[in-house]
Amino acid sequence: xxxxxxxxxxxxxxxxxxxxxxxxxxxxxxxxxxxxxxxxxxxxxxxxxxxxxxxxxxxxxxxxxxxxxxxxxxxxxxxxxxxxxxxxxxxxxxxxxxxxxxxxxxxxxxxxxxxx
Amino acid sequence: xxxxxxxxxxxxxxxxxxxxxxxxxxxxxxxxxxxxxxxxxxxxxxxxxxxxxxxxxxxxxxxxxxxxxxxxxxxxxxxxxxxxxxxxxxxxxxxxxxxxxxxxxxxxxxxxxxxxxxxxxxxxxxxxxxxxxxxxxxxxxxxxxxxxxxxxxxxxxxxxxxxxxxxxxxxxxxxxxxxxxxxxxxxxxxxxxxxxxxxxxxxxxxxxxxxxxxxx
Numbered sequence: 001x002x003x004x005x006x007x008x009x010x011x012x013x014x015x016x017x018x019x020x021x022x023x024x025x026x027x028x029x030x031x032x033x034x035x036x037x038x039x040x041x042x043x044x045x046x047x048x049x050x051x052x053x054x055x056x057x058x059x060x061x062x063x064x065x066x067x068x069x070x071x072x073x074x075x076x077x078x079x080x081x082x083x084x085x086x087x088x089x090x091x092x093x094x095x096x097x098x099x100x101x102x103x104x105x106x107x108x109x110x111x112x113x114x115x116x
Numbered sequence: 117x118x119x120x121x122x123x124x125x126x127x128x129x130x131x132x133x134x135x136x137x138x139x140x141x142x143x144x145x146x147x148x149x150x151x152x153x154x155x156x157x158x159x160x161x162x163x164x165x166x167x168x169x170x171x172x173x174x175x176x177x178x179x180x181x182x183x184x185x186x187x188x189x190x191x192x193x194x195x196x197x198x199x200x201x202x203x204x205x206x207x208x209x210x211x212x213x214x215x216x217x218x219x220x221x222x223x224x225x226x227x228x229x230x231x232x233x234x235x236x237x238x239x240x241x242x243x244x245x246x247x248x249x250x251x252x253x254x255x256x257x258x259x260x261x262x263x264x265x266x267x268x269x270x271x272x273x274x275x276x277x278x279x280x281x282x283x284x285x286x287x288x289x290x291x292x293x294x295x296x297x298x299x300x301x302x303x304x305x306x307x308x309x310x311x312x313x314x315x316x317x318x319x320x321x322x323x324x325x326x327x328x329x330x331x332x
Contacts (some may be wrong), residue, residue, distance in 0.1 A: 004239065005208060005238065005239035005242050005243075008210065008242075008243075009125055009126070009242075010241075011124055012127075012128060012129070012296065013125055015281065016121075016123055016125065016127075020119070020121055024117075024119055026117075034125070039243065039267065039268050039271075040268075041238045041242075041266075041268065044298050052168055059152075063240060081198070087264060087267065088263075088264075088267040088271070088301045089263070089297060089300055089301070091289065094227045098205065099303070102271070106128060106268075107123065108120060108125045108242075109123065109124055109125060110118045110121055110122070110125060111120065111121070111122055112118055112119060112121060113118075113119050113121055114117065114118045114119070115117060115119070116117060
């Protein structure tokens with residue numbers, strides 16, 4: 001088996017879902033909403049593939065991952081302008097300031113689950 | 117039924133990493149998570165470091181390798197306490213692997229613990245192991261495009277060691293460009309140029325380590 005960080009991440013999601021099924025007394029989970037920052041270098045296809053392999057034959061089988069990718073958000077340390085960055089080397093598009101603080105793009109969160 | 121659940125996916129790992137961190141603090145142990153691509157020279161750096169500082173500090177090394185114990189044997193012969201973790205295919209070490217590995221060393225006897233992560237610039241960055249600092253090692257033959265390709269490791273590291281400076285005349289590696297881009301990603305990053313082969317720059321690295329061990 002080839003392991004990759006997507007597989008470890010998928011395993012963590014499965015563990016959390018199993019806990020949530022117990023807590024909310026669910027018999028099945030239809031979908032899981034995830035927020036994944038692009039800086040996490042997570043391949044969504046690899047993640048879904050790993051997730052499907054892990055849940056096959058388990059009570060979670062059939063659950064779908066719905067991934068919202070969060071772009072890198074920067075805030076200019078000169079003028080305070082907030083903007084979406086292509087990559088970390090971008091300057092502020094408004095004032096050209098080179099010092100930009102990262103304010104989003106590292107998310108890796110479950111935000112909601114849907115089930116019965 | 118839609119249930120809002122706001123939970124960090126890697127929370128389980130982060131919890132274990134925090135426990136490790138508390139333990140390291142109790143033991144007054146300085147812990148480095150050493151990250152690089154394959155072949156940057158992590159093991160040689162550790163050999164040089166242990167050789168030079170072994171009279172000052174007792175070193176522990178956790179060796180993460182997908183397979184083989186070659187690196188562990190090299191370090192162990194220099195006089196460090198070594199624990200080998202064979203990840204059996206995994207591309208990184210996580211908090212739990214470290215928790216299991218430290219049970220096999222006498223932590224109380226150590227001053228410095230260096231975790232040599234699996235050679236990879238992506239996955240190890242995701243998994244906190246409870247270290248004080250990540251130290252990134254990059255060698256000049258790998259090229260100077262790494263900040264753009266792998267920004268997160270530059271952002272998360274405290275120190276960047278640029279290794280194989282002796283090969284600079286033979287490779288395409290613009291040190292100034294690399295410094296500028298790395299500092300843009302992480303203004304707090306410290307950068308030291310070294311060659312484990314010639315010994316150039318190593319005293320600066322030893323000094324960095326001594327300062328940090330003092331403050332642990």
